[in-house]
Amino acid sequence: MALLFKSDIERHGAWERALKAADPGLELRIWPEVGDPADIDYALVWAPPHGELKRYRNLKIIFSIGAGTDHLTADPELPRGIPLVRMVEPGLTAGMGEFVTMSVLHHHRFMIDYAIQRQSGIWAEISQTPTWRRRVGIMGLGVLGLEVVDKLKPFGFTLSGWTRSPKQVEGVTCHHGAAGLRDFLAACDILVCLLPLTPDTQGILNAATFAAMPEGAAVINVARGGHLVEADLLAALDRGHLSGATLDVFQEEPLPAGHPFWSHPRVIITPHIASMTIPETAARAVVDNIRRFQAGQPMVGVYDWERGY
Numbered sequence: 001m002a003l004l005f006k007s008d009i010e011r012h013g014a015w016e017r018a019l020k021a022a023d024p025g026l027e028l029r030i031w032p033e034v035g036d037p038a039d040i041d042y043a044l045v046w047a048p049p050h051g052e053l054k055r056y057r058n059l060k061i062i063f064s065i066g067a068g069t070d071h072l073t074a075d076p077e078l079p080r081g082i083p084l085v086r087m088v089e090p091g092l093t094a095g096m097g098e099f100v101t102m103s104v105l106h107h108h109r110f111m112i113d114y115a116i117q118r119q120s121g122i123w124a125e126i127s128q129t130p131t132w133r134r135r136v137g138i139m140g141l142g143v144l145g146l147e148v149v150d151k152l153k154p155f156g157f158t159l160s161g162w163t164r165s166p167k168q169v170e171g172v173t174c175h176h177g178a179a180g181l182r183d184f185l186a187a188c189d190i191l192v193c194l195l196p197l198t199p200d201t202q203g204i205l206n207a208a209t210f211a212a213m214p215e216g217a218a219v220i221n222v223a224r225g226g227h228l229v230e231a232d233l234l235a236a237l238d239r240g241h242l243s244g245a246t247l248d249v250f251q252e253e254p255l256p257a258g259h260p261f262w263s264h265p266r267v268i269i270t271p272h273i274a275s276m277t278i279p280e281t282a283a284r285a286v287v288d289n290i291r292r293f294q295a296g297q298p299m300v301g302v303y304d305w306e307r308g309y
Contacts, residue, residue, distance in 0.1 A: 015044075018283035026287070044286060051077040061085060061293060063286055065277055067092060067144065069303050070197050070224065080305070083293070088143055088301040089285035091278025096144045097151040099274040100192055100222060103246040104152060106268070107190050107218040108134050112244040116265050131156040137188035139204075140195040140223065141167050141174070142309075144275070148192060160187055164200070164307075185212035190220065196309030197224035205229060210236040218244045222274040225250040230261070237266050248274040 012030050019026055029035055031048075040056045046065040053062060054077050063085045064072060072078055106112070110126045117124060135158045138145050146169065149159060153171055160173040162184040167174050175184035185191070191213060195201045205221060206229040219242060221228050230251060236242040246268040247261065253272055261267045289299040303309065 014279040018279040022283040022287040042290060047071040050075040054079055068224065083299065084303040085289055085299055086301040086303055087277055087282060089282040091281035092275050093143055093147045096222065096275035097147040100148045100220065101151045103220045104136055104190055107244055112266055132158060135160065135187050135189045137162065137184055138192045138194060141169055145194045160184055182212050185209060188213050188217055190218045193221045193223045193227050195223050195227060197226045198308030202226050203229050207232040210242055215241060216243045218242065220246045222248045234260055248272055
């Protein structure tokens, strides 16, 4: 039996159809009409109320509807002995690749500058930079980061990556750890943040990070709002060190009315939609992991409590 939670309840019809197609024998109970909590074996959730999941004493797996797990790990009462599984599914992965590619090209071709010129009635060319001279750095080379690499490679960008521990990716200059961060940042004309949010990465997009980047660089944050020190970004933009930012995630969501990001000419905002879980493909990924679990095989996307992702 599976349980569907909270903010995706408006799409529960699509989820029900997709899960039934993936496993016709799966019995669904939609929150809050769950019946006896002891009947629930698997929870497929997004942002459940704190303390809710501890009610299900026979729970075997907790599945996140999205790629992130911080909406779950923030619950101090979350059961720690149950596997917590991030959403790894082709629809979500492809969506992130599309969004980041679009955003990188937007900054690469000076579209923010042209939008500002349009507001002032200015008709003026900006010299184009060839892709091989444009250095794109990706923070985080997990499933989503590698998808972005694959999408950007055909354009000819010079690619680099930064991870906590050493990693090798063909066609990417890889850096790792605190010792490798400064060299990585110095070679980022466009910085893409795809890191998991952990105590070590909280606030990593800060004044020191921006100062280490080249003059005129741009920032794309599609990971978590907690990575960004918002005041530091605004300061770097206003003094002209950074040329622009694309932000899909924020410290507070929805973004409050009157926040400076709403009106800043060099900030592009989207409402946390860079990549969205597709029920049809996600349901197959969930059912596949359930079958792996039942067969005693390793599941895909299991959260590591020690690493924080």
